[in-house]
Amino acid sequence: MKKLLSTISLLFIVITLWSQPKEQMIKVFVSPDHTDWLYKPGETVKFNIRITKNNIPLQNADAYYELSYDMMPPLKKESVKLKNGELTINGSTMNIPGFMRCRVWTKHEDKTYSGYATTAFAPEDIKPTTTLPTDFEAFWEKAKSENSKIPIDSRLGLLPERCTGKVNVYEVNIQNYRIGSRLYGILCIPKAPGKYPAVLRVPGAGIRPYNGMIVEAEDGLITLEIGIHGVPVTMDPVIYNNLLYGGLNQYQYMNWDNRDEIYFKRVYIGCVRAADYIFSMDEFDGENLIVYGGSQGGALAIVTAALDPRIKGLVSFYPALCDLNGYVHGRAGGWPHLFRNSTESPEILKQKTKNTPYYDVVNFARKIKVPGFYYLGYNDMTCPPTSMYSAYNTITAPKVLEIMEEAGHFSYPELWPKAKAWIYTHLQVNQ
DSSP: OHHHHHHHHHHHHHHHHHTSOOOOSEEEEEEESSTTOEEOTTOOOEEEEEEEETTEEOTTEEEEEEEEETTSOOSEEEEEEETTSEEEEEOOOOSSSEEEEEEEEEEETTEEEEEEEEEEESGGGOOOSOOOOTTHHHHHHHHHHHHHTSOOOOEEEEOGGGOOSSEEEEEEEEEOSSTTOEEEEEEEEESSSSOEEEEEEOOOSSOOOOOOOHHHHHTTOEEEEEOSSSSOSSSOHHHHHHHHHTTTTTGGGTTTTSTTTOHHHHHHHHHHHHHHHHHHOTTEEEEEEEEEEETHHHHHHHHHHHHOTTOOEEEEESOSSOSGGGGGGTSOOOTTOTTTTOOOOHHHHHHHHHHGGGTOHHHHHTTOOSOEEEEEOTTOSSSOHHHHHHHHTTOOSOEEEEEOTTOOSSOOTTHHHHHHHHHHHHHTOOO
């Protein structure tokens, strides 16, 4: 078991490293001429390009660049030479709110290096392309009602090797969506008698094991970190790899042509079921629950807070599943980019675009009534900023937005402590 725990810990280290920018010998820097990366519609952008080796400008570097609107085909492309390793190019503009990206590539000793920057044009004015179905609330109220009739049938298994002097750690599984279908997670409970606030952590995309939020539990929180795929979350990592390339391969694209069979229906309802379990716990204070996650988890945090009025707040980092029909309207749509370069028949495309609004995070964002902490990066090409702002701008509840302009689909270490402090403040937990 200790060997397995070490393997899981190593896996998490690897995942963390993958989510951060990689260091390279040749660096391609792209930056706009406005320090805040913000422009008014109609204003022309200039991009500064700098290519270095050992932090020294690379002389006579050959480069190729493309200008495009967020995730759209290039509107301008050109090969250039950087005589002194630096060059300023005149970009273009946007006459409507949105994002423009400059991507640059260079080759050195048969290896290609790249960099990019994404500028914002009145992002606070971006409107979603998705519409709210008239029966949106009825659809989800029916789904929640049906799920509430299924016995929760919770089962706990202590994980002694993960427990600490202050916290007991369990693998928990509960019934969800249909009889016999289970939802698994890692539950951490402070050992000291008392009633505690709670945090529900919802997962990013992928299939993997989970460690649980032990540190936060030691601070005086009940924490539940869930998986979404209905499989135990403490197995050998090889099994998750087999599922990734086997039965759960590309689960995010499953069944969008059938509104009731879309993969995320069970997932969304499962997040509410996880909250049901927390509210059933004797150790829970019965009131203070916050949900948080990043990417797919950022989407699920918004969805859960919208579906469950008992949630007191949320933290959402670079949320996925926002404005899914964007590509159909000629602009960026959110992960998983359902309609980018679509080759489907008009009939299938019509059915899918009719179904997506029921699962689009934009429409859940419209329903948010609790405070939220949000984070995004302009350079994110997994969850494009156009799609994320489409959701964020619809939220009328109290909200805090942290922006890291140059960040792609990751967060810098400085951002997680801010989110944690926000959670602790709202749950009145001393750090």
